[in-house]
Structures are given as structure tokens and as C-alpha cells.
Amino acid sequence: MSGQEFVIVGGGLAAASAAEAMRNEGFDGTIRLVGAETHHPYIRPPLSKEFVKGDAELDTVFVHKDDWYLENQIDLMLGRRVNELDVGAHEVELDDGKRLHYDRVLLATGASSRHLSVEGSDASGIYYLRTIEDSQALRSQIEQGGKRIVVVGSGWIGLEVTAAARGYGNDVTVIGMDPVPLSAVLGDELGGVFGELHRQNGVSLHLPAGIRSFNVDNGRVTAVVTENETLPADLVVVGVGAVPNIELAQRASLTIDNGILTNERMQTNAPDVFAAGDVANAFHPVVQRHMRNEHWANALNGGAAAGKSMLGQDSVFSDIPYFYTDQYDLGMEYSGYPPLTSAAQVVYRGNLETREFVSFWHVDGRVVAGMNVNIWDVNEDVQALIRSGKRVDLDRLTDSDIPIAEV
Ligand SMILES: Cc1cc2nc3c(=O)[nH]c(=O)nc-3n(C[C@H](O)[C@H](O)[C@H](O)COP(=O)(O)OP(=O)(O)OC[C@H]3O[C@@H](n4cnc5c(N)ncnc54)[C@H](O)[C@@H]3O)c2cc1C
Numbered sequence: 001m002s003g004q005e006f007v008i009v010g011g012g013l014a015a016a017s018a019a020e021a022m023r024n025e026g027f028d029g030t031i032r033l034v035g036a037e038t039h040h041p042y043i044r045p046p047l048s049k050e051f052v053k054g055d056a057e058l059d060t061v062f063v064h065k066d067d068w069y070l071e072n073q074i075d076l077m078l079g080r081r082v083n084e085l086d087v088g089a090h091e092v093e094l095d096d097g098k099r100l101h102y103d104r105v106l107l108a109t110g111a112s113s114r115h116l117s118v119e120g121s122d123a124s125g126i127y128y129l130r131t132i133e134d135s136q137a138l139r140s141q142i143e144q145g146g147k148r149i150v151v152v153g154s155g156w157i158g159l160e161v162t163a164a165a166r167g168y169g170n171d172v173t174v175i176g177m178d179p180v181p182l183s184a185v186l187g188d189e190l191g192g193v194f195g196e197l198h199r200q201n202g203v204s205l206h207l208p209a210g211i212r213s214f215n216v217d218n219g220r221v222t223a224v225v226t227e228n229e230t231l232p233a234d235l236v237v238v239g240v241g242a243v244p245n246i247e248l249a250q251r252a253s254l255t256i257d258n259g260i261l262t263n264e265r266m267q268t269n270a271p272d273v274f275a276a277g278d279v280a281n282a283f284h285p286v287v288q289r290h291m292r293n294e295h296w297a298n299a300l301n302g303g304a305a306a307g308k309s310m311l312g313q314d315s316v317f318s319d320i321p322y323f324y325t326d327q328y329d330l331g332m333e334y335s336g337y338p339p340l341t342s343a344a345q346v347v348y349r350g351n352l353e354t355r356e357f358v359s360f361w362h363v364d365g366r367v368v369a370g371m372n373v374n375i376w377d378v379n380e381d382v383q384a385l386i387r388s389g390k391r392v393d394l395d396r397l398t399d400s401d402i403p404i405a406e407v
Contacts, residue, residue, distance in 0.1 A: 004029035010108035011035015014277025017303030111242035120214030145169030154181035158239035266306035336369020
């Protein structure tokens with residue numbers, strides 16, 4: 001494919017992984033990577049964990065060392081935005097009007113924090129968390145401790161920030177729409193494990209509670225008002241989900257449905273246009289439906305799959321979705337197909353109270369998802385079990401003395 005010109009739009013993990021896969025597979029054409037942020041591509045999970053806690057330096061978050069891009073002849077165009085995708089002309093237009101030809105283009109534009117629009121939302125002292133700058137700004141506010149912080153949103157990012165803020169000795173209240181945190185993903189019993197973890201670490205959980213407005217004084221937030229109460233706050237952190245950055249694709253008339261729709265090869269409906277990462281709603285051949293996963297592994301492996309697909313390889317992205325979290329002394333990994341867990345039953349081995357267990361979601365004895373909490377080196381076996389699709393004996397599955405690989 002010598003002489004071909006590929007453009008990658010978006011400077012995150014999916015973008016960097018695609019570029020890496022292309023070079024690893026021997027592509028010697030042009031790769032232009034256009035990213036709106038000024039940083040080299042970086043991973044976001046540490047922003048709500050080690051980095052915001054002050055346990056990791058900035059240089060640990062980058063996908064590659066700076067000179068990797070030069071060595072691999074990736075033409076990095078950072079701090080630049082693609083404003084238009086012209087699928088007819090096979091060109092993208094940058095923010096300064098410059099147009100770049102592409103033979104194939106990858107849209108890896110990611111997602112943005114969902115913002116609240118209730119009264120008072122534009123006050124200072126209200127923080128969101130998506131970028132390095134967001135994490136630095138938040139850290140500078142929470143690291144002295146002693147503040148009253150209200151976290152709006154009891155999902156993964158909200159709870160991770162809560163743990164970090166408690167670690168600095170702040171007083172933290174969490175509000176969220178579900179009666180039990182994370183219940184939409186994990187169900188009430190396992191979501192309750194996380195709720196209890198936070199209570200035991202001194203967090204006040206006010207659930208369910210919907211936000212009505214913010215009280216503001218002199219342009220700065222002073223309280224969060226819910227339908228039930230007014231919670232005084234020196235600082236508010238909002239973690240109410242993310243929205244895929246689809247505008248570019250939408251203007252180019254690509255098919256959009258909860259993100260940019262792709263097939264299992266990460267191809268969109270427009271010729272030579274691919275999508276990967278948080279923005280892509282890709283068809284999954286095992287689940288036989290589209291899934292949009294906002295997870296690190298999806299960007300890493302989906303980006304690489306898209307890169308290979310752009311080279312014309314038969315690269316089907318069929319990984320089992322995977323994600324992880326760290327909160328206080330709890331570390332967890334989850335693998336599985338969320339669309340299949342709603343009809344599943346949950347069983348576990350180990351002890352929920354001491355928070356050392358592996359839970360399994362199964363449908364008629366077939367495992368569709370698994371989560372290991374404070375138990376390590378088992379997730380690959382959990383994935384193998386899911387991948388096998390075999391019906392297992394539930395007594396053996398829940399017996400900690402039997403290795404998962406031997407169930
Ligand atoms: C605080 C935080 C913590 C997280 N923790 C975890 C975790 O513990 N585990 C886990 O599995 N996942 C976690 N995630 C999710 C994970 O980080 C994302 O799934 C991953 O970042 C997605 O990568 P991406 O490359 O698709 O998109 P992004 O990382 O969003 O990158 C997209 C990039 O494209 C740029 N861009 C957008 N539009 C344009 C344009 N028109 N032109 C040029 N550039 C553009 C954006 O500015 C951005 O830099 C976390 C996310 C956040 C925010």
C-alpha cells in the first residue's frame with residue numbers, strides 16, 4: 001500500500017493504537033494523526049485514580065514516548081481539529097481551512113463529558129473529568145483536604161473521584177439517580193458492595209437523588225439542590241456519563257445510532273471511512289448486535305483492529321468487553337457482554353463481605369460475564385469461560401477450591 005495516505009482523526013488511545021497496528025503490520029504509507037488536544041495521545045483511566053491522587057506523574061499516562069511518533073513516521077498534528085469530512089472528495093478539512101487528502105480515514109474522536117444544564121451549572125467550583133487539565137485542576141482543589149465536596153453521579157468516575165477525594169481527607173457526599181450505586185451495570189447485590197465500601201470509608205451516599213439546581217454566590221457554587229435537600233458544597237464534581245463526539249460524522253451523513261455505526265471490521269457506511277473507540281457503535285459478531293463501549297480496552301484493541309482493517313486485512317473485532325476500577329483498597333476487573341447480563345443470574349465464589357470474590361453472570365449455566373474483586377490473575381480464565389460458551393456446573397463454578405480454568 002505504498003504511497004497511500006491515511007488520516008486518523010482524534011488523538012486518544014484508539015487513534016494511537018490504530019497507528020501502531022498499521023506500522024506493526026508493515027504499512028509504509030503516510031499516517032497523519034490529527035488530535036484536538038495538544039498532548040501526545042494518552043490514557044484516561046489514571047486521571048480519576050493514580051494521577052488525581054498524586055500517586056503517578058504525568059509521564060506515566062502517555063500511550064507512547066514522544067520520539068515513538070518520529071521513529072515510526074507518524075505525522076502528528078496536535079492541537080488541530082478536523083472540522084469537515086468530505087467523503088466524496090476523500091478529504092478532511094482542518095480548523096485553519098487546510099484540506100488533507102485521504103485514501104482511508106479513521107474517526108477516533110472519542111467522547112466528551114456530559115454536562116448538566118440545570119440552574120447554576122455555569123458557576124465556578126463545578127468540575128468535570130475528561131482531560132489531563134481537568135484532572136490537574138481537580139487535584140489542585142482536593143489535595144489540601146478539608147473541603148465539603150458533592151459528587152453528582154454514582155457511576156465509575158464519580159466513585160473513583162470520591163475515593164481519591166476521601167484519600168485527601170475531604171468530606172464527600174455522593175448523589176445519583178439509582179438507589180444503589182452501579183446497580184445498572186452490576187445489579188443491586190454487587191452494586192451494594194461498592195456502596196458499602198464507600199460508606200465504610202466515610203462517604204455519605206444520598207441515593208436516589210436527582211439534581212435540581214446549584215446555589216451560587218458571587219459566581220461560585222455554594223450548594224447542590226436536589227428534590228429532597230440542599231447540600232452545602234465548597235466544590236462539586238459531576239460524573240454523569242459521556243456523549244460520543246459524532247458531530248463530524250453527522251455532518252458527513254454517516255449512519256449514527258448511539259455513536260457512529262460500524263460493521264465488525266470497523267467500517268462505517270461511507271467508503272474508506274472507519275471508526276473506533278468510544279465514538280464507535282460496532283457490530284459484535286458474538287452478541288450479534290451493535291455495542292458502544294466506553295472502555296480503555298475497547299479503544300486499545302478496537303483501534304488496532306480498525307488499523308488492520310484499513311490495511312485491507314480481514315480484521316474482525318470480536319473481543320470480549322473488559323474494564324477495571326480501583327477504589328480505596330478494592331481493585332476489580334470485569335469481562336463480559338453487558339447486553340446479555342440483563343437476562344442472566346449472578347453467582348459468585350469467595351466472600352462479598354471481605355470483598356474478595358469472583359462473580360459470574362450466567363444464562364442457563366453459560367457464563368456471559370465475570371468480575372473479579374481483589375482476586376488476581378483469573379480474568380483471562382473468566383474470558384476463556386465466556387468465550388467457550390459451554391454450559392458449566394454451577395457448584396464447581398462457585399467453589400473457590402476449583403481453579404476457574406478447570407470448571
Ligand atoms: C477520568 C476517566 C477515567 C476512566 N477510567 C477508565 C477505567 O478505569 N477503565 C476503563 O476501561 N476505561 C476508563 N475510562 C474510559 C477510557 O478512558 C475511554 O474509553 C478511552 O479514553 C477512549 O479512547 P478514545 O481514543 O476512543 O477517545 P478519547 O480518549 O476521548 O480521545 C479522543 C480524542 O479525539 C479528539 N477529537 C475529538 N474530535 C476531534 C476532531 N474533530 N478533530 C481532532 N481531534 C478530535 C478529542 O479531543 C480526544 O483527544 C475512563 C475515562 C475517563 C474520562
